[in-house]
Amino acid sequence: MADLKYAKLRGRIKEKFGTERAFAEALGTSLITVSKKLTGRSQFTSEDIKKWCSLLDISLKDVGIYFFA
Numbered sequence: 001m002a003d004l005k006y007a008k009l010r011g012r013i014k015e016k017f018g019t020e021r022a023f024a025e026a027l028g029t030s031l032i033t034v035s036k037k038l039t040g041r042s043q044f045t046s047e048d049i050k051k052w053c054s055l056l057d058i059s060l061k062d063v064g065i066y067f068f069a
Helices: 007-017 020-027 031-038 046-056 060-067
Strands: none
Touching (some): 046 060
């Protein structure tokens, strides 16, 4: 279910970085950490959301579409 929840976010990652691994490297974190967040095994903090939005060029007004849909 969580995979579907973050489908739009995964699409944005692929669009901007090609792979989740490349995105994780840009974030300065591991692929495991990114994967855990995208599968719902780890929660996003407000700082995570801000950093992810910045790297993915997601407007803060669109946060709900990507993180809370």
